[in-house]
Amino acid sequence: MFNRTRYRLALLFSFVFFVLLNALGATLYFTTEKRLYSQTDRVLENEMRAFEGAVTRQPRRDFLFRPVRLMIFLHWDTEGKLLLQVPRENMDEKLPPLLRDAGVEGKIVDVNADSTYYRLLTRDLPGGRLQIAYNLEPERNVLNDLLVVIAAGSLASLLIAVLAGLFLANRALVPIRKAWEQQQQFVSDASHELRTPLSVLQIHLERLFRHPDRTIEQESEKIAVMIDETRRMSKLVGDLLMLARSQTHELKLNESSIELRELVVKAAKGFEELCEMRQIRLEAQVHDSAILIGDPDYLHQLLVILLDNAWKYTREGSISLQAGTDGSLAVLRIEDTGIGISSEDLPYIFDRFYRADKVRGRSDGGSGLGLSIAKWIVEAHNGVIRAESMEGVGTAIEVRLPLERHARPASGRYRIQ
Numbered sequence: 001m002f003n004r005t006r007y008r009l010a011l012l013f014s015f016v017f018f019v020l021l022n023a024l025g026a027t028l029y030f031t032t033e034k035r036l037y038s039q040t041d042r043v044l045e046n047e048m049r050a051f052e053g054a055v056t057r058q059p060r061r062d063f064l065f066r067p068v069r070l071m072i073f074l075h076w077d078t079e080g081k082l083l084l085q086v087p088r089e090n091m092d093e094k095l096p097p098l099l100r101d102a103g104v105e106g107k108i109v110d111v112n113a114d115s116t117y118y119r120l121l122t123r124d125l126p127g128g129r130l131q132i133a134y135n136l137e138p139e140r141n142v143l144n145d146l147l148v149v150i151a152a153g154s155l156a157s158l159l160i161a162v163l164a165g166l167f168l169a170n171r172a173l174v175p176i177r178k179a180w181e182q183q184q185q186f187v188s189d190a191s192h193e194l195r196t197p198l199s200v201l202q203i204h205l206e207r208l209f210r211h212p213d214r215t216i217e218q219e220s221e222k223i224a225v226m227i228d229e230t231r232r233m234s235k236l237v238g239d240l241l242m243l244a245r246s247q248t249h250e251l252k253l254n255e256s257s258i259e260l261r262e263l264v265v266k267a268a269k270g271f272e273e274l275c276e277m278r279q280i281r282l283e284a285q286v287h288d289s290a291i292l293i294g295d296p297d298y299l300h301q302l303l304v305i306l307l308d309n310a311w312k313y314t315r316e317g318s319i320s321l322q323a324g325t326d327g328s329l330a331v332l333r334i335e336d337t338g339i340g341i342s343s344e345d346l347p348y349i350f351d352r353f354y355r356a357d358k359v360r361g362r363s364d365g366g367s368g369l370g371l372s373i374a375k376w377i378v379e380a381h382n383g384v385i386r387a388e389s390m391e392g393v394g395t396a397i398e399v400r401l402p403l404e405r406h407a408r409p410a411s412g413r414y415r416i417q
Helices: 002-057 095-102 137-210 220-247 260-269 272-278 296-312 370-380
Strands: 071-076 082-086 108-113 116-125 128-135 256-259 281-289 291-294 318-326 329-336 384-390 394-402 410-416
Touching: 002 071, 002 116, 002 128, 002 137, 071 095, 082 095, 095 108, 095 116, 095 128, 116 137, 137 220, 220 370, 256 260, 256 296, 260 281, 260 291, 260 296, 260 318, 272 281, 272 296, 291 296, 291 394, 296 318, 296 329, 296 370, 296 394, 370 384
Parallel strands: 281 318
Antiparallel strands: 071 082, 071 128, 108 116, 116 128, 256 291, 281 410, 318 329, 329 394, 384 394
16 A cells, blocks of 8 residues: 555656656746747847948938847838848848848748758838848857757656656655554454454353343442453543544644642542552642642643552552642652663653553553543643653653743742552
C-alpha cells in the first residue's frame, strides 16, 4: 500500500516540479523576448521622428543622415517610387518593394525576407511614405541561444523533478507511516485488552447456562466476577474514547481558577483509606498556595492517575505528594517507595498500553492507558511531565503547570496527613 502511495506521490511531485521549472523557463524566454522587442520598438520610434524631421526640412536634397547599424531607411513618394534608400550598398533589390507592401501606417510589424526577420515601422506623410526596418538577427540569435539553454534545462529538470518527487514522497510518507503504525498498534493493543474481559464474561455466562437450576446466591461469585470485568471493560472503552477524541481535538477544557491547595487536598483525601488498608504512609504537603488556570475535573483526574499508580506498585513504605511553585509554574511531585521502573522501560511509560513486565500487569487492573491520559492532560494545560525511577527504590513523577497570569503565590506551608 505504501509503495503504491509513494509512487503516486512521487509522480505528482515530479509533475508539479517539472511544470514549475518549465513554466519558469518559458516565463524567462517570453520576458526576454518582450524586453528585446520593446527596446527595438523604442529605437524605431526615436529614429522615425528624426527621419521624419530630416525629410520634412530637406525634401529635395540628398539625405545626409547616417543610420545605426542593422537599420534600413526608405522614403517613397505617393506613387510608390523609391526616393531615398539608406544604406544603398549590399542590399537585395527585392527587399525595398517587399517592405513597402508589408508596411502598415503607424504600426510595427514583423517581416520575413528570405529567412531574415525585420521589425518594420511605417509612417505616411502628405508627400509620401517613410519606413524604417530593423534587422532582428542579433535579438533572434540571443533568443535562439536562450531557447537552447532552456531546452537543455528542461531535460535536466525532468531528472531533478523525479529525484525531488521521490525525496518529497518519502518525506511525506514518514508521518503517514508513523500514524498508520500507531493506529495498527492501537487497534491491536485495544483488541488484546478487550479480549480478556470478553473471554471471562463468555466463560462465566456459559457456566451459568450449564446450571440453570441454581439460584443467584449460589452463582453470586461468578456474577461478581462478571460485574468486575464489565466495569473494567467499560473503563477501558472510556479511556480509549477519551484518547481518540483528544487526538481529534474534540475534547475541550472547561477552564477556571483552581486553588492549588484545594486540588491537592481533594486528591489526597480519596487515597487515605486505601493507603491505611496497606499500611502505607501517605503524606501531602503544599509549600505555597497558588492559583492555576485549568479544567478542575481533568486536573483532579491527573492526580488520581498518578496517585493510583503509586499506590498500585507500592507494597510498603510511603507515598509523598508535594506541591509548590517555581517562578511562574506550579510544581507537583508524587514520589513512592514502590518497585520502581527499569531504565530500559522508563522512556516508554507514557506510551499507550505500555506495561513493563515488573511494573504493569493485568493483575493490577491496569490497561496501560493511565499515564498516556495523564500526559495528554498535562500537555493540554501547556505543562510538562517527567518521571524518575530506580528499580527496587521507587518512582517520582513531576508535573509543571503554568500559574494564573498576574497571580502571586502566597507564602506558607500546609501539611495534609
